[in-house]
Amino acid sequence: MQIQVKPFTVHKRVPLTISRGTTATSTNLWVMVEHEGIAGWGEASPFSIGQQPQLTETLLAQLQALIPKLSDYTPYDRQAIDRFLQAEHVLSAVRTSLDVALHDWLGKRVGLPLWxxxxxxxxxxxxxxxxxxxxxxxxxxxxxxxxxxxxxxxxxxxxxxxxxxxxxxxxxxxxxxxxxxxxxxxxxxxxxxxxxxxxxxxxxxxxxxxxxxxxxxxxxxxxxxxxxxxxxxxxxxxxxxxxxxxxxxxxxxxxxxxxxxxxxxxxxxxxxxxxxxxxxxxxxxxxxxxxxxxxxxxxxxxxxxxxxxxxxxxxxxxxxxxxxxxxxxxxxxxxxxxxxxxxxxxxxxxxxxxxxx
CATH class of the missing domain: 3.20.20.120 (Enolase-like C-terminal domain)
Known part of the structure; x- marks a missing residue:
């Protein structure tokens, strides 16, 4: 399968302030997984809580490093892909973008919405x-x-x-x-x-x-x-x-x-x-x-x-x-x-x- 990644920046209509600070913009990642002429879409969004802040730059670097390593897998290999990502200690937002894209691909493959x-x-x-x-x-x-x-x-x-x-x-x-x-x-x-x-x-x-x-x-x-x-x-x-x-x-x-x-x-x-x-x-x-x-x-x-x-x-x-x-x-x-x-x-x-x- 082929994977492509594109950063995109979104701007809030109204900046959001919580106890930890204020957010007005976010640069997220659009992830596309292609196989058999079907493209599944996912997204990685940065966030700061947890043991390691998941910054856009870090998420993008991880995804780019994973692309060649995942090329021999197919969207049918979700369990194997999950084991591989866990072994590689991939950040959760990166795993999310790929997992959601694979689910989107499957729904498109069978012609049904996920729900x-x-x-x-x-x-x-x-x-x-x-x-x-x-x-x-x-x-x-x-x-x-x-x-x-x-x-x-x-x-x-x-x-x-x-x-x-x-x-x-x-x-x-x-x-x-x-x-x-x-x-x-x-x-x-x-x-x-x-x-x-x-x-x-x-x-x-x-x-x-x-x-x-x-x-x-x-x-x-x-x-x-x-x-x-x-x-x-x-x-x-x-x-x-x-x-x-x-x-x-x-x-x-x-x-x-x-x-x-x-x-x-x-x-x-x-x-x-x-x-x-x-x-x-x-x-x-x-x-x-x-x-x-x-x-x-x-x-x-x-x-x-x-x-x-x-x-x-x-x-x-x-x-x-x-x-x-x-x-x-x-x-x-x-x-x-x-x-x-x-x-x-x-x-x-x-x-x-x-x-x-």
């Missing part, structure tokens, strides 16, 4: 949340009002963990609530920005505000503090930065209520499947999230969305120049279409990377 190939029910897909970054109360209100001008808002994720402290968090959330649709589900993501004491205090205050759940209240590395918070919190706790793959789930099962699966962390759709079933076996809820992903990756995650209790796949909706079109918004839900594979097309009609090289 149908897997026998899933799109009617089970719940609303995807729109994200409000850390800002002033006035800016947070305006951001939600802007979201309501562009899509149906049935779920809202508010980023807290402000460096200014929990009083600032509370003021911002109250401002968002003042303009939120009455029936919208609100959740909180602190991105590890609170101490244990702050997390306990905020969990009780947020419960009084009718919040649905709290995501990643404590920083990655503080998992030993989660049992105490688990006992004290009246709200369900989800982890994101603390959970990368299925191997992380059993040791978290006694201290959280759910996990956030992101394709870039997990290594692709294959590992996302394992995480779904491991989490369910451990009695945990499931959500899907994203980084600065385009419609390509969010569409890939949307094919597994019928399994999710909560969804946060809105990053592409905040891009000014997303090069891809895939899953569509329907009544606040991100729904994969009926086209084979991922059902993703290039916005400008491009179907090959060759003329970009």
């Amino acid at each position: 149908q190939l897997w026998g899933l029910d799109r009617q089970q897909i719940g609303p995807t949340s729109v994200t409000i970054g850390i800002s002033s109360p006035e800016a947070a209100q305006q951001r939600l009002l802007d979201w309501q001008q562009t899509t149906v808002v049935k779920a809202i994720k508010v980023k807290l963990g402000s460096p200014a402290g929990i009083a600032a968090d509370q003021s911002m959330l109250k401002a968002v609530q003042a303009v939120a649709p009455t029936a919208a589900k609100l959740s909180i993501d602190a991105n590890g920005g609170w101490s244990l004491d702050e997390s306990i205090t905020m969990s009780h205050w947020l419960a009084e505000q009718g919040i649905t759940y709290i995501e990643q209240p404590l920083a990655r590395g503080q998992e030993d503090d989660l049992p105490h918070l688990y006992q004290q919190s009246p709200l369900p706790l989800f982890v994101d930065e603390s959970c990368f793959t299925s191997a992380d789930i059993p040791k978290l099962a006694d201290r959280v209520h759910g996990i956030n699966i992101k394709l870039m962390k997990s290594g692709g759709l294959s590992e996302a499947w394992r995480m779904i079933h491991t989490a369910k076996a451990c009695g945990l809820q499931i959500m899907f999230g994203c980084y600065s992903d385009s419609a390509l990756s969010n569409t890939a995650a949307a094919h597994l969305a019928p399994f999710a209790d909560h969804l946060d796949l809105d990053s592409h909706l905040n891009l000014r120049d997303d090069p891809f079109v895939g899953a569509f918004m329907q009544a606040g839900c991100l729904v994969p279409n009926n086209s084979p594979g991922l059902g993703v097309m290039a916005r400008d009609g491009e179907t090959t990377l060759e003329k970009q090289h």
Whole structure:
């Protein structure tokens, strides 16, 4: 099989601020796997959490080094390819780009969208949340009002963990609530920005505000503090930065209520499947999230969305120049279409990377 890679830069309509900083642009990688006249597409998006930051330059170098080593494989060899990538200690975002491309190739080969190939029910897909970054109360209100001008808002994720402290968090959330649709589900993501004491205090205050759940209240590395918070919190706790793959789930099962699966962390759709079933076996809820992903990756995650209790796949909706079109918004839900594979097309009609090289 032949593999091609093209970097592309996307710009957010509104920069997103979380407890760790602000992001306005991202340079991602478009990966194309070609075999038997069929091209499968995948994406690698950079992110900074974990033992090694997965920077665009590092991801690109790994992919370019892998291209000749993978030329003798075919898309039918997914298990062998997975073993090879694990042995090569390939970063998870690189594995994701290849795994998603191979799934896209298979769906196109058999002429079925992935959700149908897997026998899933799109009617089970719940609303995807729109994200409000850390800002002033006035800016947070305006951001939600802007979201309501562009899509149906049935779920809202508010980023807290402000460096200014929990009083600032509370003021911002109250401002968002003042303009939120009455029936919208609100959740909180602190991105590890609170101490244990702050997390306990905020969990009780947020419960009084009718919040649905709290995501990643404590920083990655503080998992030993989660049992105490688990006992004290009246709200369900989800982890994101603390959970990368299925191997992380059993040791978290006694201290959280759910996990956030992101394709870039997990290594692709294959590992996302394992995480779904491991989490369910451990009695945990499931959500899907994203980084600065385009419609390509969010569409890939949307094919597994019928399994999710909560969804946060809105990053592409905040891009000014997303090069891809895939899953569509329907009544606040991100729904994969009926086209084979991922059902993703290039916005400008491009179907090959060759003329970009």
